Amino acid sequence: MTPDFTTCDFCDTHKNNTDGTFRVLPPVFKDYGKRLKFAGRAVTIKCFEDNSLVKAALDTPGEGRVLVVDGGASLRRALVGGNLGAAGAKNGWAGIVVDGCVRDSAELALCDLGIRALALMPLPTEKRNEGQRDVVVQIQGVTVRPGDWLYADEDGIVVSATALT
Numbered sequence: 001m002t003p004d005f006t007t008c009d010f011c012d013t014h015k016n017n018t019d020g021t022f023r024v025l026p027p028v029f030k031d032y033g034k035r036l037k038f039a040g041r042a043v044t045i046k047c048f049e050d051n052s053l054v055k056a057a058l059d060t061p062g063e064g065r066v067l068v069v070d071g072g073a074s075l076r077r078a079l080v081g082g083n084l085g086a087a088g089a090k091n092g093w094a095g096i097v098v099d100g101c102v103r104d105s106a107e108l109a110l111c112d113l114g115i116r117a118l119a120l121m122p123l124p125t126e127k128r129n130e131g132q133r134d135v136v137v138q139i140q141g142v143t144v145r146p147g148d149w150l151y152a153d154e155d156g157i158v159v160s161a162t163a164l165t
């Protein structure tokens with residue numbers, strides 16, 4: 001089911017927010033998944049050119065949440081590919097937002113969840129089991145905390161400390 005919201009309406013309502021509870025991600029993310037519009041609470045991962053924790057998360061039930069991956073904006077390795085995308089969809093994740101790269105674009109386009117990332121990169125990571133989960137991350141300089149609400153549609157991606165209606 002497509003969620004019923006628009007990021008533009010949220011921005012109209014919250015554009016004067018000054019306490020940082022409403023945040024807008026920079027418009028640098030491209031869309032690679034089957035769902036353009038998705039929303040859910042954030043689960044965060046911070047990692048660098050190692051997707052061990054991303055795989056571990058997507059292999060567990062997503063319960064409608066969004067996996068937010070602070071990959072340090074690396075353009076050198078792909079943190080999500082076709083297998084991980086398919087696992088995320090099968091396990092009920094609403095979406096994946098990667099401050100970094102993904103690969104297997106043809107397969108990702110068939111995955112029934114949202115996938116946003118900076119770019120495509122065919123090189124995979126080396127899995128060294130390094131990284132952190134459930135920490136405060138910076139996505140393109142914007143803070144995302146575990147449990148924040150993330151809303152993505154054709155116009156952009158916004159993050160809020162509370163559920164938006």
Ligand SMILES: O=C([O-])CC(=O)C(=O)O
Pocket residue numbers: 051078079080081082083084085103104124125
């Ligand atoms: O396993 C990886 O590193 C990413 C990948 O290629 C996939 O998800 O298919």
